[in-house]
Amino acid sequence: MIIVLRPDATDEQIAHIKEKLEGLGLTIHVSKGKERTVLGAIGDERILQEQPLEAYPGVEKVVPVLKPYKLASREFHSEDTIININGASFGDKKIQVIAGPCAVENREMLLAIAKDIKEEGVCFIRGGAFKPRTSPYTFQGLGLEGLKYLAEVREKTGLNVVTELMDPRDLEMVYEYTDVIQIGARNMQNFRLLTEVGGYDKPVILKRGLSATIKEFLMSAEYIMSKGNQKVIMCERGIRTFETSTRNTLDLSAVPVLKQLTHLPVIVDPSHGVGKWSLVTPMARAAVAAGADGILVEIHPNPENALSDGEQSLKIPVFKEMMRQIRLIAGAIGREI
Amino acid sequence: MIIVLRPDATDEQIAHIKEKLEGLGLTIHVSKGKERTVLGAIGDERILQEQPLEAYPGVEKVVPVLKPYKLASREFHSEDTIININGASFGDKKIQVIAGPCAVENREMLLAIAKDIKEEGVCFIRGGAFKPRTSPYTFQGLGLEGLKYLAEVREKTGLNVVTELMDPRDLEMVYEYTDVIQIGARNMQNFRLLTEVGGYDKPVILKRGLSATIKEFLMSAEYIMSKGNQKVIMCERGIRTFETSTRNTLDLSAVPVLKQLTHLPVIVDPSHGVGKWSLVTPMARAAVAAGADGILVEIHPNPENALSDGEQSLKIPVFKEMMRQIRLIAGAIGREI
Amino acid sequence: MIIVLRPDATDEQIAHIKEKLEGLGLTIHVSKGKERTVLGAIGDERILQEQPLEAYPGVEKVVPVLKPYKLASREFHSEDTIININGASFGDKKIQVIAGPCAVENREMLLAIAKDIKEEGVCFIRGGAFKPRTSPYTFQGLGLEGLKYLAEVREKTGLNVVTELMDPRDLEMVYEYTDVIQIGARNMQNFRLLTEVGGYDKPVILKRGLSATIKEFLMSAEYIMSKGNQKVIMCERGIRTFETSTRNTLDLSAVPVLKQLTHLPVIVDPSHGVGKWSLVTPMARAAVAAGADGILVEIHPNPENALSDGEQSLKIPVFKEMMRQIRLIAGAIGREI
């Protein structure tokens, strides 16, 4: 931790800060420059996170040297984490595709989609049984009934199921019916929910919050991991900017940045990232080219009738063409789909 | 709802959309311009919210005419809502101040603060028993113990208690010990939590999310109101921008904008808005001048020792000086504190 | 300058950086912690601004200790700068109001407005002769003709004239006809324009760029001051965010932040900040309460016919009511208008 003092900081103020930090077991280096005095605190920086150093008289700014997350960091765990789910792995040479409708709408539709994606070699089906909707007046998901349809699809097709958890009270129920639990963007800092899924052994797809920095995103992964569950898959899904021609701005640079900072697998959701079906395929190509370990994509046999996110859902033939294109990109960078 | 068609939209596409919308009970006006055809759908626009119209072939963009919220809107309820809490009102001539520590740290500190703020005529004490912290390694709040200290303060001083709810499972417990439930910025779109507090009769302070638009903010109020609880107090607390010299950017224009759009009371939290104690007083003055119905402010007898948010907490004498200044501003605009 | 090294930085890399920086005349302190080595460079930090230290092998991040601006900083010049323009001062007890139409449209309208604002005790009239418009097909200003009308108004009323400069080629012409040169938000980083106005002795109102940080804003002031012209007035006018209910988000916390960082006067333009006339008065009140040294406001006798920015222009009676209200706020904080 580096503490830059104000130009008018007094010796008493400096002594006070030094004493306080030494009392916490840190060694303090004082470095007096012509215009500023700088203190360097050496020791376990994480105990400093609790200290409101900027509240001390004489302090101008505080600069952490270490990252605030540990278990999620590549420094702590240098090799790529590979998360194996019934034989299909995230973080390996193969790029996984997760496809399905935004919401589980009914049994037949789900079975039909499952058949379509299985033909494409996809190993994961997605579908929401609980839907976080901005309006209380719109479709909120089928709940348990939806989970049961997903489980039936799994049994019939061998596809792994990915579904969203919104409420800690639903965890045991969702746990039973799914292979991967999704934490949505709006819940990325629902710390109670993170704590809960951290206590189970089910893999978690953690979506980046609408305005979350990458550091905060990794801190949310740390929340889960600190409770024991190390199987976290990071998912970039677009951040909010002032641009309105897309639903969000898909931050593909987050892929190589995350790959440098963490050992966890990184996937991309181009559907929410752009919000318009006609932009999904080029962004899926770009995500694979940027190094993503997986693609999460919304598809629907008839988007006009979708109960949510129809605008961004791919029709089946468009999805099949996307698969063809991203397979070529994967091949060009020595990976496969 | 206005539907702007693409320049290459075919007659079949137009007929298809028209048929679909008429099937929903709407009347459709077709307006053919030289460069674009525009459809106007007349009827209950809220049933259109479920329709993914942008997924229809031939559609370029869809423009809603009505606001997506109703109960929260001033159109539906033109007079200011006044929320009376044991004799202290939000939305009236008097501007309410809510003051207290970020987190309840111990009994003595809370009692001391309560005495200080009561001397200033403040009617509400705040303090978190459950703290949403970005790091799993920092202080998470005293939980039930903290709630009990708050209840003791209420009994001894008559102050009303404001505290945050993070988890639907804690609702009954929090309900018992508090006068106003706070929903934090990170939970503004925790729709399950909104739904739960909507089922109770306790007033709710709803904080604006870090990157929420005012429309989304009002939709979250609508969530609560649609379940029955009409006592919602809107709280602007800063939005995330690229500016780093403040913790957030306090959007004070949200105050007059909300006053135009909704009948609900609007308060401002300058402490989280700026994140530095030395900026809190000028922004509290500005919030009152902008028309806020209340100010939510963090104070601490000794910010250096605060377990959270010490940087932005006012010392007691600074708080008293802030009170003096905002009283003068309130007087200048015909209100009182 | 603090240089945080990567955990895998080698001794050779450290020696290389040390040698390079010592060669620039700096003293280097090496501080080895358990997890990171940190270098502190002591000496004239500004010569380090040219060094791409993050391009050196072994460097993780570089943290400047000093601010990159000097002449504009309060450290360099601790007392408030007062800029006197023909007897009217910015930065003093009196809060100056600058009012007028967005664009100079014709002679009569300008004379009428001048009369109206003079009655309110205003000392500055604004009006654009050159207009930066986002569309090439809209009104671009009257040019020299507009400048002449402004000069006539000055002669007839004694009002000081504020007008925008867009192009270095117009500087001599604008210089002759105006008392204060305005640099618009879109030109805040037009470094050639800043350099040019820095070479003259005319006061400059520098508007904050749409997405400029406060540090960048002050660096642009430094550009002007480094060429000799110390008469710079900083103007907050709203920054771009994702919020769409206002044209921009007026960042009023910029007022107290700037007051801490710089000795220059700080004014606020609520008209561009919000973009809707009905929000201008509350935000003008808030700006005064936050500590602004002046208010820049757009008015128009008949906004329906305005050639630009009609939506945000105040009609004369609304303007007069705004003046009444901000005078009361000014009085409440011990200032005057």
Next chain:
Amino acid sequence: MIIVLRPDATDEQIAHIKEKLEGLGLTIHVSKGKERTVLGAIGDERILQEQPLEAYPGVEKVVPVLKPYKLASREFHSEDTIININGASFGDKKIQVIAGPCAVENREMLLAIAKDIKEEGVCFIRGGAFKPRTSPYTFQGLGLEGLKYLAEVREKTGLNVVTELMDPRDLEMVYEYTDVIQIGARNMQNFRLLTEVGGYDKPVILKRGLSATIKEFLMSAEYIMSKGNQKVIMCERGIRTFETSTRNTLDLSAVPVLKQLTHLPVIVDPSHGVGKWSLVTPMARAAVAAGADGILVEIHPNPENALSDGEQSLKIPVFKEMMRQIRLIAGAIGREI
């Protein structure tokens, strides 16, 4: 143009607006719904751009139906524009690479780089002779001397030269020495500069502003085109967000969005987009995969000694490896480099 009226709009207000718009030659459709009246104005919408309709009493909001740009739009010009520069084309099957140092630093370095990139089949060298720097105390470019070095390189190698223009007063000089004029991000809305380059026949690379929307970006292209110069190449180079782990957030979805909206070629600058050399190659791959017509990249033989942007400059071997990788991606999507 659609005009949504307030629920309390009076018949007089409606009649007034109708009369005004009919006076402009438009046909008005009035559509009365239960909750709102909506006016549709049919005719040349561009004349409405000058009307401050939101300033009219009774108006709630105004929704344009047509895009505000014309010459740049794909509707006006449906086929891809191909810009041929001495035999090398933008907008064709071949993806062009433009490489070189941020600033021209000296003659030898430029000649060495030219040799390196020519070996890779690159047809365009970039290098700034005039540099827009945020600090007045840093290297501002060699000016005319730099232009002469660029011209010498062109003569010796046959490479086309791309260089930035910052000031209309330099246009004739820059015109003489360059093949493509670059307008930098900070000048995207320097309307005078746009107007000037619009009057010449030299191709222009227009960089997206730091916080420009795609609509504004296209309006700036329209500025140039409306003066006669149709040879505009759009360049995405990252937008400003709250994310700090990259210099900017490269908005790759801008590529397919622009390809839908305009016929102009679209290129990507990953160097400024991310600001760190180690992230440039994956983002260059992603840009090609997203459909970019070109890549603009900063390289330097020895980034440690670069006079600007060393952190983001690729060393020559890294550049060569990037070329190898993007060639494979180009092949996978049926293009070539």
